[in-house]
Amino acid sequence: MSIREFSVNRQFGIPPKNAYYCTPTVIGGRMHRHTIYGDTMAEHPISENGLRGVKKYFSIGDTIVREGDPSEGWYVLVSGKVGVFKRDLTITEIKDRGTIFGEVGCILNRPRTATLQALEPTSVLFVQMGIDELIAEHPDVTKKILLGLAESLAKTTESWAASSDKVK
Numbered sequence: 001m002s003i004r005e006f007s008v009n010r011q012f013g014i015p016p017k018n019a020y021y022c023t024p025t026v027i028g029g030r031m032h033r034h035t036i037y038g039d040t041m042a043e044h045p046i047s048e049n050g051l052r053g054v055k056k057y058f059s060i061g062d063t064i065v066r067e068g069d070p071s072e073g074w075y076v077l078v079s080g081k082v083g084v085f086k087r088d089l090t091i092t093e094i095k096d097r098g099t100i101f102g103e104v105g106c107i108l109n110r111p112r113t114a115t116l117q118a119l120e121p122t123s124v125l126f127v128q129m130g131i132d133e134l135i136a137e138h139p140d141v142t143k144k145i146l147l148g149l150a151e152s153l154a155k156t157t158e159s160w161a162a163s164s165d166k167v168k
Contacts, residue, residue, distance in 0.1 A: 053127040058118035069112045071105030073128035080122025085115040
């Protein structure tokens with residue numbers, strides 16, 4: 001059952017057959033009740049775009065990783081939206097399907113550099129693959145990561161230059 005079908009059925013008081021509800025959460029002053037369908041809390045081994053990994057599901061407000069945690073893998077967004085937070089600052093939101101994130105700590109073999117949190121029901125592909133294997137077996141994905149990191153560096157440099165001009 002899709003979220004849209006659930007919404008329509010909920011309007012008419014028809015509960016989904018395979019749904020159960022998580023503890024309500026308050027986000028932004030509003031109460032949210034998360035619906036989990038059947039086995040969606042389970043992790044499912046899958047392959048997406050040739051990458052082998054585990055599909056994981058997160059409800060609104062769930063922490064995917066915390067800043068400082070060990071980096072044991074990286075993620076590909078399948079659906080939903082993820083917030084990236086550094087200390088208490090919002091850095092960015094990830095919402096485009098196929099976006100790779102959480103790769104910096106893995107590439108550098110360092111702890112997580114930011115906290116990642118689901119901003120809406122989110123599913124991701126969790127990939128545990130080292131940089132050498134990634135380069136050898138998935139040059140297209142390696143290129144996508146490299147371009148993403150270069151774009152992020154360019155935006156950071158532009159932002160830093162703009163803020164330093166304001167200080168002068």
